[in-house]
Amino acid sequence: MSVTIKDIAKVAGVAHSTVSRALNDSKSISDETKVRIRDIAMELGYSPNVSARSLVLDRSYNIGLFFTTMDKGTAVSFFYDVVRSVNKVIRDEYNLMVRGIDDYRHFHLISKKNFDGIVIMSQSKSDDAFITTVHERQIPMVVLNREVEMPVCNILINDRTGVFHATEYLIQNGHRKIGIIEGKEDFRSTQLRKQGYVDAHHHYDLPLYDGFAVRGDYSTESGYEAMMGLLERDVLPTAVFCSNDEMAMGAINAVSRKGLRIPEDISIMGYDDSMFAGYLTPRLTTVKRPVDEMGKKGAAKLLDLINDNRASGERYYMNVQIVERDSIRKL
Amino acid sequence: MSVTIKDIAKVAGVAHSTVSRALNDSKSISDETKVRIRDIAMELGYSPNVSARSLVLDRSYNIGLFFTTMDKGTAVSFFYDVVRSVNKVIRDEYNLMVRGIDDYRHFHLISKKNFDGIVIMSQSKSDDAFITTVHERQIPMVVLNREVEMPVCNILINDRTGVFHATEYLIQNGHRKIGIIEGKEDFRSTQLRKQGYVDAHHHYDLPLYDGFAVRGDYSTESGYEAMMGLLERDVLPTAVFCSNDEMAMGAINAVSRKGLRIPEDISIMGYDDSMFAGYLTPRLTTVKRPVDEMGKKGAAKLLDLINDNRASGERYYMNVQIVERDSIRKL
DNA sequence: CTGAAAGCGCTAACAT
């Protein structure tokens, strides 16, 4: 059996409550006994039982990090960045439990007892049922990435504005016929990015060419297919905005498969500034989304909520930034 | 306060132990009361307190998934694949806690009480202290990816053999002057891959050219730098094996920056078959490591160990596979 | 400054 505070108490010849206090650095314990008890604990290889402590303190020390799904649809580097940045912030005090929302068939384990707080990296409206549940059960929560209507803390990347600027950048480089490869159908981000593209066209009084908007699903493959479709058209766009870098990678591949050159024949703009964007040929001009910052901000905000539990419907917007490389031609 | 089995018991007019049994589907409870109690539980929005259950059952329902580090050094898609595949296997019964080993300053929270089992995705010998601790505390454990000397369950990808075959493939394509860009210095995988490269040279009685082995650190940037270094030499290799795809991506970039073409002037071979490998220009010929399978196998094995706790020093080797694309020229 | 005792929510003998 593993060693408990009672074992330590026996060896030290004190009550187990004294051990508890000593280990928790209570000020009503003499330094002398503290040291003594800690030494014994160390010697015996004591490890606190988190379950027991959780039970009495009424907190689990768990923070849940939920993705819409852990299967397809989550960009790889996106996933990594979020886990990493959240983990970094909560480092010591909490454990990070990573899950896909769609791993749950029912939500009965989602309770305040089992989660001190929850971060949701939301990519789809289908998450709303889950978010509602968490909200109703009054678990401190931060929703990243997707705007929700409930009064919850929401950390967002300003995608609509981001794509507006991306499109504007293309326009300022002289492009007038601009295509767009869109993301996965029911993702909110897909719509927002499309909107930014449309906004920019309106703002600069540019017509939206029919058929210049083609659907992808955020995967590299879909970018390839979508671009192939675009290249079949009679009138080609001079530039194509891809709703993420992975699709841009596929698009680049399609272009060179067709024997065309980037950016001489056609310009390609990505979105995300994924790790590989600077190493494609040509190096991809893209838009950096501060995923890392979003994760950090979200985690920090969650800790605030846990420590001072006021419901809050605050929204934070993180701004994107254009990263100029070699895939766009100035006309 | 949240509802407990006692609350349910009160409403149902039974003892709380009856509620516990009903909820756990004990066979000594009549179907009638089971249904009744479950209905009440549902109505009251009951959610079991995992900590309390863990305390009495002496298991945490937590499975830890530890990476060497969550910072640099872990390939992104690698990370994603492992988390995803392990998560898929343990889906219902357990929670997955993801951490970097270097997040811990001391290991006192690593105990059998707090983890039912641990999967370690090990990339460095520096993990050994941690692995030893887990082993000593008799926590069911599976170590992925890196061979360890302790008698623990070890799931490995046969890197040495894998790179042997990769090099062999280059040799069979007529290459005689083959460079290698190596990985991060103290990673075991770095040494094994190098060994496979050396083995193949020995096996085919080929000389090892001095200076054809250059160090990288598995990052794209390092691949770029390493390749640049290689291209400075008087005698150029006709093919370069890169110890992972990310470095291959950097290498490709370096080659074209120098105005050389792949595979006409120089052939590049990757290792991993990362998601983006098929979308580089040219499409990268590489070696597929079954990371997904490794994660699944590891998780399944861990569940076995948890349910039937026999220490075991079994080793499983997963085989790699060459994925032929366009970055290698037949001489 | 320390000890005694209660109780967190749950499961599992042991009764009946």
Place this chain on the structure above:
DNA sequence: ATGTTAGCGCTTTCAG
């Protein structure tokens, strides 16, 4: 088939 009771390991009043 159900109730009674003890106890998992810990923290925290309340006494002294």
